[in-house]
Amino acid sequence: MTDDAFFSTASEVFDWMETNCTQGIRPGLERMEWILERLNHPERRLKFIHIAGTNGKGSTAAMIASVLQESGFPTGMFISPYMKDWNERISMDGQPIPEKSFVYWAGRLAPLVEEMEGDQVTPFEFWTLVAILYFAKEAVPWFVVWETGLGGRLDSTNVVYPLVSVITNVGHDHTYILGEGISDIAQEKAGIIKPGVPVVTGCQAEALEVVESVAKEKSSKLYRLRHEFDLEVLSQGEEGGSFQFQGPFRHLEQVSVPLRGAHQLENGAVALMTLEVLRQYYATVMDDEDILKGMAEVDWPGRLERVARQPEIILDGAHNQEGSEALASAIRDFRYDRLHLLIGVLEDKDVDAILRPLLPLADRVMVTGVSHHRGLDPRQLREKALQLCPDVEIDWEPRADKALQQLRAEANDQDAILVTGTLFLISEIKKTLGRESSF
Structure with a gap:
């Protein structure tokens, strides 16, 4: 990085965004694709684990990232929203993006955004672009755990071609954009499924039918909770819980998760199946000890x-x-x-x-x-x-x-x-x- 930056501080970036980014939610990929084309597609250098879902996206992402880091793989993560500090949205091995790096990559993007005529990016799109540049050109992680913001099909994160797509579940949220019915919302979430890319899901009932249909259409191997993989709850309480994981490639007798609530154990099973896909399809070496330790030490604030x-x-x-x-x-x-x-x-x-x-x-x-x-x-x-x-x-x-x-x-x-x-x-x-x- 050089010193000839467009901005000097993060505050300057945020002030610029107030004027140069269109506020609100504007589904669509055209703005993202326009800028990425001019950047020579830095996203193509990265290996993504793309996660969508109504609830549990962040917790599942945190579990996956924790195990990957414990297994020795440098891991980036992009989430929304942040809990306490603005730079938590983009992290590398659990460390938020440094202000200097954020300012630098925001400065590389700003002239392109200003060059756009009549169709400004949104703040979330800008954050997504900063994350791509930071990961591709500075942090250089082995994997990027990549959480959608809203929906999936038209979410700004859906400009990547991932190693695996994950849909945690589908519920009633953002219905004014995604649709009133579960099937409509599931269709939008399933929009992250790419041709031939394996899919892991915790969806059930009506939502699962939609995910199954889209996966079949895209010739994507589908791994479903309660079908190809499952869990047996062993304990749950105020300090978290434990479960037995049964998958098509590996069984784990006792997986402890410090996050509270029965739903977090299901998220844990989805995370483990995702990791199994990385292991089986992409020769990602993870032993049982690292998996269990990564799950046991996951930290995800703001959830019980x-x-x-x-x-x-x-x-x-x-x-x-x-x-x-x-x-x-x-x-x-x-x-x-x-x-x-x-x-x-x-x-x-x-x-x-x-x-x-x-x-x-x-x-x-x-x-x-x-x-x-x-x-x-x-x-x-x-x-x-x-x-x-x-x-x-x-x-x-x-x-x-x-x-x-x-x-x-x-x-x-x-x-x-x-x-x-x-x-x-x-x-x-x-x-x-x-x-x-x-x-």
Whole structure:
């Protein structure tokens, strides 16, 4: 890298993006392809593991990356959104992209973006392009774990030809873009399937039928949870769980995962099957010891994450119906006297579907605002909550930091405070607490 940069600091990049990137969600690959063509397609130098799905993408990505790193493979990862620090979106062997590198590669992209006439890239597209340049020309990982942002078919990440495609599951989210029905949403997720590229999925029922159809059409070998591979739950509780993995190539008797919730064990099985595809199709050497250690040491914040005790504070980014139902199921395994629920959501979500599984479990509810342009007014959120559960005490506080402070003051040492509704709120609370600790 040279010093003749377009920008000097990350703040300058973000200021430039405010003016030169079109805000909002704009599905389509034309802008990405236009720029990548002018960059001589750096994405073609990289080996991707492409992951789509409604829930569990990030957790599955983290497990895959953890095992690959433990097995000695330099591994890049691209995720969204970040939890605490802006540069967590792009990481190399668990380390966020350095500001100097981000600024440099953003500076190489900016003139091309400015050259585009009447069709500016979105911020997420810009981040995707920075990630491609950083991985291809500086970090040079052996593998890149590559998470979609929204959907799959028209998501900006879908400009790559991966080693394996992964679809964790399909649920109700972003229906205003992806479609109202599960089949419609599954069709969009299945858009990451490439001809001849093996596919691993945790999808079930109606969604699975769509994935099966697309995989057959693309002549892609499909590995399905409960079919070609499966798991037997051995234990699950507040400190995570363990399971037995049965796959077509390898069986593992006891796999421990520190992430909490039964859904994380299923994500673990999907991750292991993906790793098996890398091992069988691409001669990726991973022994059992490294696999088990990588799974046991995975860290993924914001998913049933304990960040304090007395009272216990638990963070979970459930932001749709299926995520909320999984959270409600998992929280029943926790021990506490009273449950205080702190929740904030985005206005374009199915708010009732998020609230309905959680409100009956709470002894106290505090709704709050979200520092995001799509954040739902907490007064509107409170009204919706009262309609669904009029017998529960429900207050509101527009500032999330003050809302948390109030709940902590009211809770006793044996209570639990559950913060949920959107990952943007989780990120804000983590900044308020000032650390990412697991106690």
